[in-house]
Amino acid sequence: MKKLQAPRGTLDVLPQDARRRLKVIATADEVLSRAGYEPMETPVFEDTEVFARGVGESTDIVQKEMFTFEDKAGRSLTLRPEATAGICRAYIEHGMHKLAQPVKVWYAGPFFRHEAPQAGRFRQFTQIDAEAIGSDDPSLDAELILLLDEILELAGTGPRRLRLSSLGSRDTRAEYLEELKRFLRAREDELSEEVRARIDQNPLRAFDADHPGTQAVMKEAPLLLDRLAADDAEHFAAVRALLDMAGLEHELDPTLVRGLDYYTRTVFEFESDRLGAQAALGGGGRYDGLIEELGGPPTPGVGFAAGIERILLAAGDVTPERQPTVFIAMAKPDSGRLAFQLAGLLRREGFRTEMEQAGRSMKGQLKQADRVGAYATVILGDTIEVKDMSSGEQQEASSPADVPSLLRSVHEREASAT
Numbered sequence: 001m002k003k004l005q006a007p008r009g010t011l012d013v014l015p016q017d018a019r020r021r022l023k024v025i026a027t028a029d030e031v032l033s034r035a036g037y038e039p040m041e042t043p044v045f046e047d048t049e050v051f052a053r054g055v056g057e058s059t060d061i062v063q064k065e066m067f068t069f070e071d072k073a074g075r076s077l078t079l080r081p082e083a084t085a086g087i088c089r090a091y092i093e094h095g096m097h098k099l100a101q102p103v104k105v106w107y108a109g110p111f112f113r114h115e116a117p118q119a120g121r122f123r124q125f126t127q128i129d130a131e132a133i134g135s136d137d138p139s140l141d142a143e144l145i146l147l148l149d150e151i152l153e154l155a156g157t158g159p160r161r162l163r164l165s166s167l168g169s170r171d172t173r174a175e176y177l178e179e180l181k182r183f184l185r186a187r188e189d190e191l192s193e194e195v196r197a198r199i200d201q202n203p204l205r206a207f208d209a210d211h212p213g214t215q216a217v218m219k220e221a222p223l224l225l226d227r228l229a230a231d232d233a234e235h236f237a238a239v240r241a242l243l244d245m246a247g248l249e250h251e252l253d254p255t256l257v258r259g260l261d262y263y264t265r266t267v268f269e270f271e272s273d274r275l276g277a278q279a280a281l282g283g284g285g286r287y288d289g290l291i292e293e294l295g296g297p298p299t300p301g302v303g304f305a306a307g308i309e310r311i312l313l314a315a316g317d318v319t320p321e322r323q324p325t326v327f328i329a330m331a332k333p334d335s336g337r338l339a340f341q342l343a344g345l346l347r348r349e350g351f352r353t354e355m356e357q358a359g360r361s362m363k364g365q366l367k368q369a370d371r372v373g374a375y376a377t378v379i380l381g382d383t384i385e386v387k388d389m390s391s392g393e394q395q396e397a398s399s400p401a402d403v404p405s406l407l408r409s410v411h412e413r414e415a416s417a418t
Helices: 015-034 048-054 060-065 084-093 138-154 170-186 193-197 203-208 212-218 230-246 308-315 333-348 362-371 400-417
Strands: 045-047 068-070 076-079 103-112 124-133 161-166 264-271 280-286 301-307 325-330 352-355 374-380 384-388 394-397
Touching: 015 103, 015 124, 015 138, 015 308, 045 048, 045 084, 048 060, 048 076, 048 084, 084 103, 084 124, 084 301, 124 138, 124 308, 138 161, 138 230, 138 264, 138 280, 138 301, 161 230, 170 203, 203 212, 230 264, 264 301, 280 308, 301 308, 325 333, 325 362, 333 352, 333 374, 333 400, 362 374, 374 400, 384 400, 394 400
Parallel strands: 325 352, 325 374
Antiparallel strands: 045 076, 068 076, 103 124, 124 301, 161 264, 264 280, 280 301, 374 384, 384 394
8 A cells, every 4th residue: 555645845844943932933922922913814825816916916826836626616815825824814704993003912833835846935824923903103103023033032043134124115116116117128138038028017026036037137136125106114213223223133135026016115035144045044025915806995004924944944853841740650550530630630730740541661661751841740549649750759649639749849949959
């Protein structure tokens, strides 16, 4: 019989790695909750139009990378390639504009893109996403950048750099795109075939090209950052001033365009040299026209997304600390019911508790206690004994109810010795 394997570009997350991922998500929850961001969830698949209209018909995501299928009623559905469009759809559908603005939400979960698998990049991947919808105040842009930086720092990603730019308003961007198209057409014979084919649809992507001829052309291209309207330039200066005040260094990069059509004004990206050529840890920006594009009222918004796989790749092989473990061993075969009852009691009292469940001998049970890193083992025999696994000292408990206090004493001794 053929051996079954996970589909190409997907990832089985085994227990040790799953623990690390949960730690990153818990860190994000702690950091974002302190700033007033509440958890939110949207469906794993949406109507395809949510992404076609929201992300942009000309983007690589929509043209090449989406997993799209028809349901039994013939409706076109797509596994979500990113979070912002779905959250904005939910904002409109549930009348969240009636809430106090800005609405601040965050989410962590799976996303899907049909792209070439490589280190830290999979066809099913997990992202942390945060959004602030309903205000164009530059403090929100700076706040989200600082929050992402804090999450990356606490996750142990090490040294990183922040690239920052502004795409201006939609009107400014539209005028600039016409200028850029004229520039590209004038030197069309020097561009890659892919860039030539997309001059009309998405000329900004020429800045990301790895084709040597295109790169040489783009060194002389006009820059959107030099074409900002006065109010957009003022907004961007305010964002930069707040980052400077917070002590977060950033690199001004006029060629930073990101891969989604909905961005306006601020765009940003964190990068790590630990990730090689695909250096992005996470990023985002402002999308003041997206909700209107999806059928809602004119509503500003800003957000970020960061890939957990890439965060962990940059952080390296660091095993998160586990809660200290207690192991319950059975010296007598008929102690199973008491062991089960005691395990429930200890877990309710807050102890991480494992018990013998594989029919081992007493010697094997003590070896298993060592394997799981137990600092104490409760031995059930004619009496109940609590064994300190470091010193070997044993204390008798007069009843199951006394076991928690004896375990706390052992843990306190271990902690003070350490």
